[in-house]
Amino acid sequence: MGEISSFQLGVIGALFLSVASSVSIVICNKALMSNLGFPFATTLTSWHLMVTYCTLHVAHRLNLFESKPIDTKTVVLFGMLNGISIGFLNLSLGFNSVGFYQMTKLAIIPFTVMLETIFLKKQFSSKIRLSLFLLLVGVGIASITDLQLNFMGTVLSLLAIITTCVGQILTNTIQKRLSVSSTQLLYQSAPFQAAILFVSGPFLDQCLTKKNVFAYKYSPVVLAFIILSCLISVSVNFSTFLVIGKTSPVTYQVLGHLKTCLVLGFGYTLLHDPFTERNLIGILIAIGGMGLYSYFCTQESKKKQGDLSLGSQIKDKETAALLAGVHQDKENHEVKKLNKDSLV
Numbered sequence: 584m585g586e587i588s589s590f591q592l593g594v595i596g597a598l599f600l601s602v603a604s605s606v607s608i609v610i611c612n613k614a615l616m617s618n619l620g621f622p623f624a625t626t627l628t629s630w631h632l633m634v635t636y637c638t639l640h641v642a643h644r645l646n647l648f649e650s651k652p653i654d655t656k657t658v659v660l661f662g663m664l665n666g667i668s669i670g671f672l673n674l675s676l677g678f679n680s681v682g683f684y685q686m687t688k689l690a691i692i693p694f695t696v697m698l699e700t701i702f703l704k705k706q707f708s709s710k711i712r713l714s715l716f717l718l719l720v721g722v723g724i725a726s727i728t729d730l731q732l733n734f735m736g737t738v739l740s741l742l743a744i745i746t747t748c749v750g751q752i753l754t755n756t757i758q759k760r761l762s763v764s765s766t767q768l769l770y771q772s773a774p775f776q777a778a779i780l781f782v783s784g785p786f787l788d789q790c791l792t793k794k795n796v797f798a799y800k801y802s803p804v805v806l807a808f809i810i811l812s813c814l815i816s817v818s819v820n821f822s823t824f825l826v827i828g829k830t831s832p833v834t835y836q837v838l839g840h841l842k843t844c845l846v847l848g849f850g851y852t853l854l855h856d857p858f859t860e861r862n863l864i865g866i867l868i869a870i871g872g873m874g875l876y877s878y879f880c881t882q883e884s885k886k887k888q889g890d891l892s893l894g895s896q897i898k899d900k901e902t903a904a905l906l907a908g909v910h911q912d913k914e915n916h917e918v919k920k921l922n923k924d925s926l927v
Contacts, residue, residue, distance in 0.1 A: 597825040598838060604818035605842045610849060611815060615808040623788040623796040625673045629780035631816035636773040638817045651767045661753055662775025668746035670783055675743045677791035679736035682727045687740040689719050692836045695748045710879045718872030722840045725865025751832035758828040765824035837876055844869055
């Protein structure tokens with residue numbers, strides 16, 4: 584019982600850390616890109632991952648965690664896939680309207696459900712699917728303002744959805760099947776994610792913004808915000824792997840849409856962004872869907888624990904009965920032997 588409550592506290596802590604760090608970095612990056620005019624998102628992400636790796640390397644040197652060797656091919660492919668997915672998401676945003684980009688992010692949940700159902704044989708109850716549907720409808724109402732389609736943008740969005748879903752499913756699967764922690768997996772894969780984005784980032788950013796990251800004039804304020812963004816990113820990257828490892832890719836995506844609602848709220852409160860009744864209605868529907876998802880997941884988890892406990896009790900009873908039967912057979916054999924000896 585103590586192990587279960589400790590696990591639940593760990594999940595709650597991971598969820599809180601993920602929400603707090605993600606909302607913080609979104610606000611920081613919005614100020615950096617919108618207010619200070621630093622538009623190089625992909626290059627900035629490569630810096631995030633470099634700082635994350637360096638931080639984990641220092642932590643490893645200080646013996647704060649143990650490094651566990653993972654098959655090199657697995658780590659390289661996993662790291663490259665995650666790096667590519669980030670690049671496709673940024674390209675999707677660059678080639679599509681903001682509304683279509685939000686649709687792309689919403690499509691990640693049903694696509695993840697489909698992949699896990701087909702390849703991992705995971706079952707999602709009708710209640711869970713209903714709660715996810717309400718969540719997606721709510722977030723769609725709150726965040727989607729325009730939909731402009733084009734062929735290149737659609738192809739990039741599909742690639743972004745596929746690579747993101749596969750990457751997040753692998754994040755969960757690798758941790759469980761290889762018995763590695765989120766910290767160990769992030770430490771092993773971060774250099775490869777950083778490398779592919781560091782090489783491709785300036786080129787992608789120049790294609791999207793028509794500006795050169797190396798020709799940009801870095802003021803002290805911009806540098807301060809870049810450093811702050813990189814420091815927050817350590818917590819973001821760590822909590823991402825932690826949440827996916829402790830829960831599931833779908834739960835992580837649900838959490839991501841909670842962050843979207845919070846960012847909309849903070850944007851209105853702190854940055855005075857436009858906020859309409861439609862935004863409010865969408866956020867309320869989304870929060871209702873999240874609440875139902877959390878409730879149904881908790882109920883199903885309790886049911887599984889109850890079934891496991893009942894199965895354990897039945898097994899214990901069967902074992903006890905078997906042992907009692909063996910003991911009784913032994914006693915009967917001894918009685919027969921004594922009777923035979925007395926007759927002799």
